[in-house]
Amino acid sequence: MRVLILEDDVLMAELLETILAGLYARLDANIVSTKAQALAALDQNTYQLLICDWNLPDGSGLEVVRAIRKQDNKLPVLMISGRTDRESVLAAAHYGIRGFISKPFKVETVRDRLKSIFPPESDLEAANRDLEQMLADACEGHFQLPTTLEASELLALLERPEALDVAQLTERWRDETGLTARLLDVANRSSFRRTGEPVTTLAGAIKVIGTEMSLNLALGLALDTTHALSDSQLREQAEAHQRQGEAVGREASAMFRTLGLGNGVNAYTAGLLSRVGELVVLSVLQQFLDGGGTLDRDTITQTLAAWSQPCGNRQKVQWRLPLDLRELIGAIHRLPRGTSHRERVVMRVAALQVEGAGASGECLRLMRFAGLESRAESSVGDNGE
Known part of the structure; x- marks a missing residue:
């Protein structure tokens, strides 16, 4: 179209x-x-x-x-x-x-x-198309993630937009990956960079866009019927990836505050957006099903393994996410050799702990490097080492 x-x-x-x-x-x-x-x-x-x-x-x-x-x-x-x-x-x-x-x-x-x-x-x-081509198109294009927000709730809020401030909307939407990505995308258009600084948080995006327009954008996502996951298996996987992203964000945010690296809002945003590649792939798989295709569990697993990283990396660029935020997200999955940025090291530590690898050699080494010695010792003690 x-x-x-x-x-x-x-x-x-x-x-x-x-x-x-x-x-x-x-x-x-x-x-x-x-x-x-x-x-x-x-x-x-x-x-x-x-x-x-x-x-x-x-x-x-x-x-x-x-x-x-x-x-x-x-x-x-x-x-x-x-x-x-x-x-x-x-x-x-x-x-x-x-x-x-x-x-x-x-x-x-x-x-x-x-x-x-x-x-x-x-x-x-979208019907009866080759799955590989659909995934390639999703990587190259501007893909919209669904939201769990209810249209009826947003319509009610739009009746009195002046009654809500930035802090209230941020609290309501803090775990909405698709909406966070979309609002950051809109806010980071060059014409909105009034201060010359990119927007990296949900609160910052709402402040730039305004509460009423933010509510309208949220309603547009809530009414989205083309990216919703109706297949139970795909929906369960999406929910699992969403939970993991939220958990990494919470863990990293707490570590940022412990180390005096700020209030941790950027870290939470990075964690929340760390699974966008998986969410895009799952949404494409749903479109493939809707077009008459068939999927089995092995195909879903293999497709996620092959396409999540390229789709995620490309969407972060398409959504105009600032480079610093993209680097925090990337560190969750892999640290480049020789990385000395504490913020990125902490993101990787948070990911390893959420994955259950908090007592691994990699995690303990990174924790000591970041200045999280007490947490490192606790991890060793909990595992009887």
């Missing part, structure tokens, strides 16, 4: 992409912010849908639609605008626009309109 999103408000464009990804399993979205960029993109590529803002920095979205209609009368167009006057609506209708949504909009409204314009079941690209 190839979509061109023409929207100069970056937050709004990211929200639209989130909604689209929740409807179409193989979304390929191109976001542009000016009339000139849109015309160039349309000249170079073929799209199945155009979502278009009316007011642009260099003209009007309607001018883009006029240019399209000279060559293509069938491309579905969804116009989103703050203009709701009768003349604007009639002008849009004259050019065959399939939907007109006024700002500010509700996520459910856009989602329903998209479903009527381009039914998700008509997007057959």
